[in-house]
Amino acid sequence: MSQSITPKELARRVVNLEETLVLDVRNTDDFDDWKIEGDSVEVINEPYVNLLDGIDPVAEKLNKDQEIIVVCAKGRSSKMVAKMMEEEGFTNVQDLDGGMKAWSEHLEPVKIADLNYGGSLYQFVRLGKGCLSYMVVSENEATVIDANRMTNIYERFAEEKGVTIKHTIDTHLHADHISGGRQLANHTGGTYHLPPKDAREVKFDYASLEEGSDLTVGNTTVNVHPIYSPGHTIGSTSLIIDDQYFLTGDILFVKSIGRPDLAGKAEDWVGDLRDTLYSRYKELSDDLIVLPAHYSSIDEMSEKGSVAARLGDLYRRNEGLQVEDEQVFRKMVTENLPPQPNEHDNIRQINMGKMNPEEEKQREMEIGPNRCAVHG
Structure with missing residues (x-):
């Protein structure tokens, strides 16, 4: 079962300049307006609606063994995507607990x-x-x-x-x-x-x-x-x-x-x-x-x-x-x-x-x- 990462844990990674890969599954307009940023943060956007039938749209862009943090607006869609990725053989997937709403408040x-x-x-x-x-x-x-x-x-x-x-x-x-x-x-x-x-x-x-x-x-x-x-x-x-x-x-x-x-x-x-x-x-x-x-x-x-x-x-x-x-x-x-x-x-x-x-x-x-x- 995929794990969750808290906003506090993610914040420490950003501040400490730890290499972090984020898969943001919000719609593109919301993503373009506001996203997780950091000198050591790479962010990929693929709207959740594109992943309903499977994770093929992102599978080619990602390594199955690398650590990936999945992010959505409130933390629900990201959990589903993380689970789907695990089922497809991704070994190190976490979702951001509470999504961008929780990230906004940390x-x-x-x-x-x-x-x-x-x-x-x-x-x-x-x-x-x-x-x-x-x-x-x-x-x-x-x-x-x-x-x-x-x-x-x-x-x-x-x-x-x-x-x-x-x-x-x-x-x-x-x-x-x-x-x-x-x-x-x-x-x-x-x-x-x-x-x-x-x-x-x-x-x-x-x-x-x-x-x-x-x-x-x-x-x-x-x-x-x-x-x-x-x-x-x-x-x-x-x-x-x-x-x-x-x-x-x-x-x-x-x-x-x-x-x-x-x-x-x-x-x-x-x-x-x-x-x-x-x-x-x-x-x-x-x-x-x-x-x-x-x-x-x-x-x-x-x-x-x-x-x-x-x-x-x-x-x-x-x-x-x-x-x-x-x-x-x-x-x-x-x-x-x-x-x-x-x-x-x-x-x-x-x-x-x-x-x-x-x-x-x-x-x-x-x-x-x-x-x-x-x-x-």
Whole structure:
């Protein structure tokens, strides 16, 4: 009987650059939109409907002794295909447990650094969606930044570290994924922070995340300095942690910059975006390590599985920071943009507390890649 591989096991393979062959049996449109990626990952797409009468369409492309991971949308079709392949003499076939839906929800924690005055900074990589969230741990306290909907992962991690989550922060009102910040704060008795300019329509209480209002995590004083940095949203606020690590939210990525159009305000916000990237950030130290809230492709990931870059290096190589002509910049970030994230307006409504669909509906709304960058 064929075996299953969990999203966690597959994630470790991707991060560790282990050679991995994936047979994706979803329909071609879904595959083209979003797939498992990695420097060591080879992916073959053959829609399940083509395999109903047998596996001949893929048999010639595959070696019967090589390890093959079969993937579908929810984990059912892949099990059937894996069984059929076994019956045809394939000896090392696994199916991805829960399919792409489960892959979309897995978070892989990666340690970024030990901090100067004690404590550590961790990045949680959501490989199936390109989302990045963070946890600052110091003494017996923790702060979580840009939490995803799957809050139990952060709670388990905090429990393992012996710390209590005292603060949760969203750098802006998200449109590509459902925030877990407020729910996580409710579960742990912590305080949820949101930039007030992004919170004008929210239906819940929050603490204001504003420039000049530092947060302290733990007894060893790891300061979190908010910096107002509008452009992706009108309230977007970046964070500097330990005077070294620069959490830029969806304003600046390793290979692109944030898009200003997800709230229908592209023309209004493009000037703010340029001012943030070409003035506010320019005044900061080149040695800050940029830690964004998303990445667009697996090649932005380091060998240890993290996504980070020195700010000064980005000013030399990130194309979104090289456009001197303001009109050319305006055209770049308002025209020919990638498709907007799936259900982005409804996701904004959920993050404002105006909607609260059932869990399964929330999972469906988030499926697919993030599209927060000007160029995906």
